[in-house]
Amino acid sequence: MVIAVTLMLVLSSAQQQLAVGEHVFExxxxxxxxxxxxxxxxxxxxxxxxxxxxxxxxxxxxxxxxxxxxxxxxxxxxxxxxxxxxxxxxxxxxxxxxxxxxxxxxxxxxxxxxxxxxxxxxxxxxxxxxxxxxxxxxxxxxxxxxxxxxxxxxxxxxxxxxxxxxxxxxxxxxxxxxxxxxxxxxxxxxxxxxxxxxxxxxxxxxxxxxxxxxxxxxxxxxxxxxxxxGKLESQATTNNHYFEPEVTASRTVVIKSQLPRDKVVRCWLTPKIQHADRAALDVLAAMLQRDEIKSGVLVNVSTGGRIEQELFKMSWSVGDHDAGVIAKEVSRMLTSYKLGEADASVMTEVKELLADVYTSQPMRSRPYFALAGTLSWYAAHDLTEVLAGYHDAVMAVTSDDLARVCKTYLAKKKCVTVTFRGTGEAVKPLPESISELQAEAAAAFETGHYARAIEAYTLILAQKKDPMSQIINFTERGSIHLEMKNYDAAIADFEAGLTYYDYPAVADMLEDAIAQKKRAMRGNL
The missing domain is CATH 3.30.830.10 (Metalloenzyme, LuxS/M16 peptidase-like)
Incomplete structure (x- = not known):
């Protein structure tokens, strides 16, 4: 049963209640x-x-x-x-x-x-x-x-x-x-x-x-x-107001990097966290992440969870493909959403997974994954209504909303394209030390060399045995398998990671992998 997330009414001037999912905080x-x-x-x-x-x-x-x-x-x-x-x-x-x-x-x-x-x-x-x-x-x-x-x-x-x-x-x-x-x-x-x-x-x-x-x-x-x-005194504090001007003309930035291949990142500004459109942008990013382009290049899509104006990012590695062709295919992905062509059944799956991203957190664990920790920083910024209302905001998103936010925020003229220029050097054999392997795994993932990234994480998992490292590395490798549509391998990695700690974020990724596998199997019938 889906639990509605609502902000409870004030009970008294001294003590009040806030409901986040089934949890009621005094x-x-x-x-x-x-x-x-x-x-x-x-x-x-x-x-x-x-x-x-x-x-x-x-x-x-x-x-x-x-x-x-x-x-x-x-x-x-x-x-x-x-x-x-x-x-x-x-x-x-x-x-x-x-x-x-x-x-x-x-x-x-x-x-x-x-x-x-x-x-x-x-x-x-x-x-x-x-x-x-x-x-x-x-x-x-x-x-x-x-x-x-x-x-x-x-x-x-x-x-x-x-x-x-x-x-x-x-x-x-x-x-x-x-x-x-x-x-x-x-x-x-x-x-x-x-x-x-x-x-x-x-x-x-x-x-x-x-x-x-x-x-x-x-x-x-x-x-x-x-x-x-209560004995501490309230004081006038520095209250900074930050604002990033809207991008009104697209621009391109090229940055030299140590990556072996070029990496392209398209970026758009999104509104602050309390804006009603942030939920629709989250849904849009999750749906785009599942989409594929004809050339087979994997496109990573993400939005951040910061309070201020955040970045909506679409990134890919050029590799041996034609850069212009990839760019056009990515643009066509966005056009389909601007035309209101979002797949309704996929949107339902995505919304159900995304809506419970906070309420599925354990009440307390390491604070990175604890609902109590999340609530504390929302409360410090007086944003508890945003946290309490996130489930309902996500579930209310429609195909028309996706079309509207895509047109409003992801317009061509508002895009900043950053290209990390690769060295073009031949890929060297993987190193042996864990720190170097971690750097190689990250670089390989960034540039779309997924087989190399998986190999690097496999070597790391064989060496680094502490529980926290194991769940992180199993999750990283599982995420790459999921990007490559290797559903069984992704599911196996997420399940392996969860044997160390029952982290809700990993459990959500496992659920997503299972859902995507079922959808792929239905499509092959």
Missing amino acids: YRILDNGLRVYAIEDPGETTSVFMAIAAGTRDETAGTTGLAHLTEHAMFAGTATTGADIHEKTIVGWGGESNAFTRDDYTMYYDHDFASEHLPEVLSMEADRLRGLTLESEPVLNERHRLNTEEEHAYQPSDGRAQQLENAVYNSHPYRHGLRDAGGHTKAPGLSVAQVKFFYDAYYHPNRAAIVIVGPHKPAAVLNMAEESF
Whole structure:
């Protein structure tokens, strides 16, 4: 049964409810502007997710990495909790504590700790929200850690993604993510004073949201949170308003790359996340992703999930094919939707899969995949109605809507085409080290050399055995099999990945692969 996602009516001025699918959160907006959500979840442990409405988009070209460095500084200590003590305390209570930075927000989480310690955890979170001492030595230690993290985590494919955004956006700070040849932002050279400036500008209760999941009654949890955070003062904060001017004349950008073959990416600007057309654009992208062109070249289609004006992207590798022929075939794909020729049965399948992308998430797990974590950043930006209404918005999309958004946003004159010029060099044998294999797998996938990408992921899977790496690599390889219409291989990989962790995103991909296989079998009857 499809569960309608609706925003519940306000019950009282103090305590209200928000329904996301079958989950009903109790919440309270404190006098200082902090949004606190709680939901009862059976078990002996509790998880706390805190999102700050500030991320890399709030940096400048000269301060890239500042949001991430401030995230690290949140573990550098307060007057009552020393450097690294927050994390060690949570671990000592059986849980884990960490954080991550995204373009639109920064997320902190204390996950799976013994529930009797909830009051203390909330007190520690409130303490560091406004009480960091930001002493030089611990902050500079965190800067060193970040420097090492950037070196180890950076992949050439990340650099190409950043080059793409820098080429397409003219003024929006999403374009500021360029890194140097070593994979570094400006963070290694940023000062403690700059961290303090960012912290004082954005880290206030009226720019934050807390979601608490555990066995306690929600009313009691909200009272605990108010006891800890209610004493913090609301302050006028930096409220940046970002806008990217509409593209009114198509343009082409060519970027030299280390890819062996040319890669072409067509990009169009889409409206902000709260705009009614974002759901239709998501459906359109998912349907185009299933389509094929006559030359057999695989076209990857994607939309992002960021808050600001996002990019709708269609990309492909030229390889040995005629570039002009591919471009015309891609244009014909779009024309069919502009004419209202969307396949109704495929659209129904796509909508049913897409509509539950949030409600199918587990309530709490690692925050990248947790509904509670997702809710926290939507709430920090006062966008909970968008999250709560996404299911209904997707299910309401019609063929006429697809035609309209295709004409409105994906017009030829609004397109920015970015070509990553390949080296033309012969493909070398695959390397042996995991880091080099990962880079080769990403490059092969980007340029449509799918057999090579699959081979690289197979070698990685044979070497890297930790559960998190296994599910990621099985999922990556399964995604490539699905692109190639190798449904059985895709299904096998997704099922293998799910034996390590029951991640909803992978489960959705498995469901999609099964649905596509059934459709292909019906077509062959």
